[in-house]
Amino acid sequence: MDEQRRGNSGRRWTSVPRRTFLKAAAASAGAAALGGIPGILAAGQAPAYSKGTKLHLLQWLNFVPAGDKVFLAQVEEFARQMAVAVQVERIGMNDVRTRTTAAIEAKSGPDIILIPNNLPHLFGDGLADVSDVAEAIGKDQGGYYDLPRANASSGKRWIAVPQFVYSWAWNYREDWLKEAGITKFPETWEEFREMGKKLKAMGRPIGQGFGHSENDPNNYVYPLVWGFGGYEVEKDGKAVVLDKKGTLEAIKYNTALWKEALDETGLSWDDASNNRAFLAGSMSVTGNSPSIYFVAREKFPEVFKVINHAPMPKGPAGRFYQLPTLSSAVMKYSKNQKLAKEFIRWYMSKEQYGKWFEVMETFAIPPTKMWYDHPVWTKDPKLTVFRDVIKDARQIGYAGPPGRKASEALAKYIIVDMFVKAIQGDKPEVALRWATEELRKIYSA
Amino acid sequence: MPQPAESAPATVLSKPTPIRTAAFGLGRLRRASRTERREWLLALILLTPALVMLGLFVAYPFVRGIWLGLLDSVVGREGQFVGLQNYAKLWNDSIFRRTAQNTFIYTGCATFLKLTLGMLVALMLNNLVGFKRILRASMLLPWIVPTVLSTLAWKWMLDPTFSIVNWILYQVGFIRLRVDWLGGPVMAMGSVILVNVWRGTPFFAITLLAGLQTISPDVYEAASIDGANAWQRFWKVTWPLLMPVTMVVVLFSVIQTFADFQLVYILTGGGPANSTHLFATYAYQIGVATGKLGEGAAASLAMFPVLFMVVLFQLWYIRRGEGGKGGA
Numbered sequence: 001m002d003e004q005r006r007g008n009s010g011r012r013w014t015s016v017p018r019r020t021f022l023k024a025a026a027a028s029a030g031a032a033a034l035g036g037i038p039g040i041l042a043a044g045q046a047p048a049y050s051k052g053t054k055l056h057l058l059q060w061l062n063f064v065p066a067g068d069k070v071f072l073a074q075v076e077e078f079a080r081q082m083a084v085a086v087q088v089e090r091i092g093m094n095d096v097r098t099r100t101t102a103a104i105e106a107k108s109g110p111d112i113i114l115i116p117n118n119l120p121h122l123f124g125d126g127l128a129d130v131s132d133v134a135e136a137i138g139k140d141q142g143g144y145y146d147l148p149r150a151n152a153s154s155g156k157r158w159i160a161v162p163q164f165v166y167s168w169a170w171n172y173r174e175d176w177l178k179e180a181g182i183t184k185f186p187e188t189w190e191e192f193r194e195m196g197k198k199l200k201a202m203g204r205p206i207g208q209g210f211g212h213s214e215n216d217p218n219n220y221v222y223p224l225v226w227g228f229g230g231y232e233v234e235k236d237g238k239a240v241v242l243d244k245k246g247t248l249e250a251i252k253y254n255t256a257l258w259k260e261a262l263d264e265t266g267l268s269w270d271d272a273s274n275n276r277a278f279l280a281g282s283m284s285v286t287g288n289s290p291s292i293y294f295v296a297r298e299k300f301p302e303v304f305k306v307i308n309h310a311p312m313p314k315g316p317a318g319r320f321y322q323l324p325t326l327s328s329a330v331m332k333y334s335k336n337q338k339l340a341k342e343f344i345r346w347y348m349s350k351e352q353y354g355k356w357f358e359v360m361e362t363f364a365i366p367p368t369k370m371w372y373d374h375p376v377w378t379k380d381p382k383l384t385v386f387r388d389v390i391k392d393a394r395q396i397g398y399a400g401p402p403g404r405k406a407s408e409a410l411a412k413y414i415i416v417d418m419f420v421k422a423i424q425g426d427k428p429e430v431a432l433r434w435a436t437e438e439l440r441k442i443y444s445a
Numbered sequence: 446m447p448q449p450a451e452s453a454p455a456t457v458l459s460k461p462t463p464i465r466t467a468a469f470g471l472g473r474l475r476r477a478s479r480t481e482r483r484e485w486l487l488a489l490i491l492l493t494p495a496l497v498m499l500g501l502f503v504a505y506p507f508v509r510g511i512w513l514g515l516l517d518s519v520v521g522r523e524g525q526f527v528g529l530q531n532y533a534k535l536w537n538d539s540i541f542r543r544t545a546q547n548t549f550i551y552t553g554c555a556t557f558l559k560l561t562l563g564m565l566v567a568l569m570l571n572n573l574v575g576f577k578r579i580l581r582a583s584m585l586l587p588w589i590v591p592t593v594l595s596t597l598a599w600k601w602m603l604d605p606t607f608s609i610v611n612w613i614l615y616q617v618g619f620i621r622l623r624v625d626w627l628g629g630p631v632m633a634m635g636s637v638i639l640v641n642v643w644r645g646t647p648f649f650a651i652t653l654l655a656g657l658q659t660i661s662p663d664v665y666e667a668a669s670i671d672g673a674n675a676w677q678r679f680w681k682v683t684w685p686l687l688m689p690v691t692m693v694v695v696l697f698s699v700i701q702t703f704a705d706f707q708l709v710y711i712l713t714g715g716g717p718a719n720s721t722h723l724f725a726t727y728a729y730q731i732g733v734a735t736g737k738l739g740e741g742a743a744a745s746l747a748m749f750p751v752l753f754m755v756v757l758f759q760l761w762y763i764r765r766g767e768g769g770k771g772g773a
Contacts, residue, residue, distance in 0.1 A: 094714075097733060097734050098733050098734075100520075101520045101732075101733045101736060102733075104520050104521045105520060105521075105738070122520065122735070122736045123520060123521055123736065124521070125519075125520070125521030125522045126520060126521030127521075210716075210717065211713075211714065211716050211717065212713070212714035212715055212716035212717075213714070263605075264625065264628075265605030265606070265623055265625040265628055266605075266628075267625060267627075267628035267629070267716070267717040268605055268625055268626070268627035268628045268633065268713065268717060269605070270714075273604070273605070273606065276606060276607065277605075277606040280606060280607070282606055332521075404519070404736070407735070407736075408735045408736075408737070411730070411735040411736075412540075412730065412734075412735060413716070417716075417717075417718040417719060420716070420717050420718040421718050424629065424630060424717070424718060434539065437539070438539070438540075441534075441537075441538070445534075
């Protein structure tokens, strides 16, 4: 009989010469000692635990195709080095919740899911502890910003590893603002309103979506409430305090802004509506990531020349942002948790992450602070504004701790709908009372 | 040659009646003849796949859903028994009350419009002389295209910026400003009803057309001779004779429309400000989007009493019809 032998069960077994086995064992031990891929590279051999396994990644549909290209190349490289098969599946961000819920309940599905916003808290019981990976990355890369930490850490353990934070700013047409006599983008919400009045009078309103969509509506309404001094819940995470003067002022301001300055079709917009409308020239200002700018660079060169970006206006309480965070979660049901963690550790290493971050330009803000001085931020001065937004970012459910209840409030679009109700004719006080009651139901449960 | 009178009972006994035999019980089975036993076994074999399918895909999820509605389960965590607490929460939930209202409006308006338009189309097709096959086939297109695809196309057509509907209305001078079809609460509900009607009318039309073709032309001829005009022929002849088919179609449609999900989910996601949420979309939002599986199951089961009543009525109506025929 040659090397192929049959066991009692009828399965085929491949006999391994003792010398080869010892080399492989030594390689695995070395990999463990050196840690992750560096160790594997040093050993020149994939570790025994990974061979032949399959890793399933569920990712979002990236707005920057170049980022996908680099990511897939990295996936291939990882698969080759670890001798594993890696499957990358992509879905729209609004569908991630469904897939994650279904996967956790069925206890099968992707090994790693890229989860948006504070939703890792919603799924916390179904996610593996990734504290070792997250802490090591944070330590190595200058520490985490507060927002990604709040969205991916329960305080006791890391339930996901933050991959990046969406950058966000006001995109505006310099040429049309000049036509309206505005040479500098407004610094305050009151100046913003005055600018909007002039632009809407010219038939070029400000565009802001208020539909049931994951990003744009929330990225606007939460900072508006915070800017006017309102917030959802006290630090204890129990006392709902939304019904304060600041929130009421924010609702009144937005209702007036709707009529005077905003595009009045925004109630049905999803996250892509404002991108299309801005590029089609039907509005002059809209809040977004730099994806509009990148698409204009590729397909609308005339528009590209006249786009610029500006930070969020300040309210009486200051300037704030709500920014979507995307975090890699290793699923508790996964049988490949070790390999999944290894992938995250490798992909988030300085060398690999740096390649991806560069091609994402300023769309992705790294969750750690060491990238702040990277030249990517200053390469195009029109994009530099995106670097600082994370410093003023707050988590959903501020000032309470991040958690499942804040996630539920976000998922139910309570704050978005509070503004919509006022736009649709409810008195601001009535809309505020409704939202406060809804939040109380969530936080008292 | 007529059958001898005494041979009749024997014929009846040997007639295969597997379902009735199955209900005889074991004692009766022991006393049954060999042929009857074989038939009983055959019936069991033939019924088993259907019973297994029903058990797995209908009965189990249903019972599991009822049980889940009594737990405080959240995603990833086993729930504790909380009795009717989830239902009590829904009762006090303003979004749920709005959802219930929306669902009745949506179902009522859409079913009425589908019946009216379906009847008109069926009558027209029934009286057409040429192009019958092409017209019937093309009319079915909205029904056979996957709902997700056709609804996405509608979403584009109703897009506030790029709506072809707005463009046409603007070109013919009906509007001067863009209409936000999915923006206001009334417009958004109107739009989702419109899309549902567009999709569901062919089902009504084809079924009613099949019913129309079973009505004998002699009846119309007799009515015409008696001096009945077109409206009287419809109201006194077509409508009563078509009633059994109409009832079945309406009841099926009510069940489907009441439990609709895809259309609203794609067009509005339940917005703006929950003005288009239906039971199914709101149950999905609670159960899947916010991870509260127990509450989501309770919201989903809130549809059950209404649908159960519809099904009961449907069964009663069908059995009544069958009884009527048998007695005639």
